[in-house]
Structures are given as C-alpha cells and as structure tokens.
Amino acid sequence: MDNDKSYQLLLEGNKEWSKAKLATEPEFFNNLTKGQTPHYLWIGCSDSRVPANEITNTKSGEIFVHRNVANLVVHTDLNLLTVLNYAVDVLHVEHIIVCGHYGCGGVVAAMNNDDYGGVINKWLRNIKEVYALHSEELNAIEDKNTRANRLVELNVIEQVKNLAKTSVVQKAWEKRALAIHGWVYGFNNGIITDLDCMINELNDLEPIFRFKIADNSF
Ligand code: CO
Numbered sequence: 682m683d684n685d686k687s688y689q690l691l692l693e694g695n696k697e698w699s700k701a702k703l704a705t706e707p708e709f710f711n712n713l714t715k716g717q718t719p720h721y722l723w724i725g726c727s728d729s730r731v732p733a734n735e736i737t738n739t740k741s742g743e744i745f746v747h748r749n750v751a752n753l754v755v756h757t758d759l760n761l762l763t764v765l766n767y768a769v770d771v772l773h774v775e776h777i778i779v780c781g782h783y784g785c786g787g788v789v790a791a792m793n794n795d796d797y798g799g800v801i802n803k804w805l806r807n808i809k810e811v812y813a814l815h816s817e818e819l820n821a822i823e824d825k826n827t828r829a830n831r832l833v834e835l836n837v838i839e840q841v842k843n844l845a846k847t848s849v850v851q852k853a854w855e856k857r858a859l860a861i862h863g864w865v866y867g868f869n870n871g872i873i874t875d876l877d878c879m880i881n882e883l884n885d886l887e888p889i890f891r892f893k894i895a896d897n898s899f
Pocket residue numbers: 726727728750751752782784785786787788
C-alpha cells in the first residue's frame with residue numbers, strides 16, 4: 682500500500698514561504714544566520730492550535746520556545762530545565778511566559794479517572810496535583826467546561842510558581858531582572874489573556890522554596 686504523501690505538501694509550502702519571505706524581506710535569512718537574541722522564553726502546550734510566533738504576531742528569532750503537553754514545568758524534566766538554563770544563562774531572556782489554552786486536552790484528560798497508559802498517567806499526574814491543591818474551588822463549579830477552563834488557568838499559575846522555585850531563575854534574580862508571566866490563549870477568539878500572576882522576585886515565593894544561592898550553584 683502506498684504511504685500517504687501529504688507530508689510533501691509541507692516541503693512545497695516551505696519553498697513557497699521562503700520565496701515569499703525573500704520577496705518582501707531580502708535580508709531576512711541573512712539576518713537569521715547571524716544568530717539569535719530573543720527576549721522571551723515561551724513555555725506552551727504542544728497542541729497544534731497554539732503556535733507561539735503566529736498567535737503573538739512575532740517573527741523567527743524573537744521567541745525561544747519550549748512546548749509540552751499542557752505546558753507543564755516539572756522540576757525533574759531535563760528537557761525543560763535545559764531550555765530554561767540556556768534561555769536564562771546564555772540568551773539572557775528578560776521574560777518567561779507560560780501560556781496555556783482553554784480547551785486543553787491534557788487538562789481535560791487529567792480531570793477524569795481514566796487510565797491512559799503508563800507515561801501519560803505520570804505526566805497528567807502533575808495536573809491532578811494542581812486539581813487537588815484547588816479542589817475546593819474547582820468542585821464548587823458545576824459546569825464541566827467552566828471547571829476545566831478554571832483548571833487551565835490554575836495550572837498556568839502553578840507552573841509560573843514552579844519556574845520561580847528553580848535555582849536557575851533564583852540565581853538570575855541575584856543579578857538582574859527576570860519576570861515570569863502566566864497567560865491563557867482562547868482559540869475561540871484568538872485572544873490571549875494575562876492572568877496577572879507575574880512573579881519577578883524571591884519575595885513572591887513561599888519561604889520554603891527560597892534557595893540561599895551558592896556561588897557554584899547550578
Ligand atoms: Co493543551
């Protein structure tokens with residue numbers, strides 16, 4: 682049986698994009714080869730409907746991006762920590778944005794008791810912890826969609842805190858300004874809402890999570 686060849690449309694699309702880009706901005710690719718100086722680190726959901734550059738109307742080179750299922754900041758996730766370490770210590774980004782989205786499949790999946798298989802269960806467990814932390818508020822919301830949307834927001838707020846709990850972020854705060862923001866995107870209207878849960882200093886964090894940063898801290 683022939684394999685589906687639709688993936689070739691992506692390569693054709695790429696050629697058309699490159700040509701159109703060169704026509705309107707002849708120096709576009711030359712400039713990209715000089716390196717990147719993004720000011721923002723974006724931690725978003727892997728959902729195909731939440732492309733960071735497109736929904737913020739930004740170009741290649743402007744946002745350093747990490748995406749995973751339900752935009753989680755898990756303190757044992759080496760992939761995320763590497764991205765964070767590089768963005769903060771090498772690229773010197775000034776803002777980190779955690780952007781969730783309403784209707785997030787990962788969040789909805791975490792709200793029921795189904796068994797999704799080993800690794801998915803472990804990942805969703807992090808969202809269940811957020812639910813448990815805010816169960817009083819969430820259980821009081823009768824409508825399931827409204828409850829899921831509130832969990833999407835609370836999940837973003839907890840991930841903002843999780844970033845602040847890392848020594849990478851706390852070490853940066855000893856030397857310079859670094860703000861962590863929590864946003865939610867709605868693909869019903871294309872609008873991003875700022876949840877106003879910004880953290881930019883150690884005092885915003887519960888004392889138990891504040892490190893006395895050592896000189897050789899990693
Ligand atoms: Co999602």
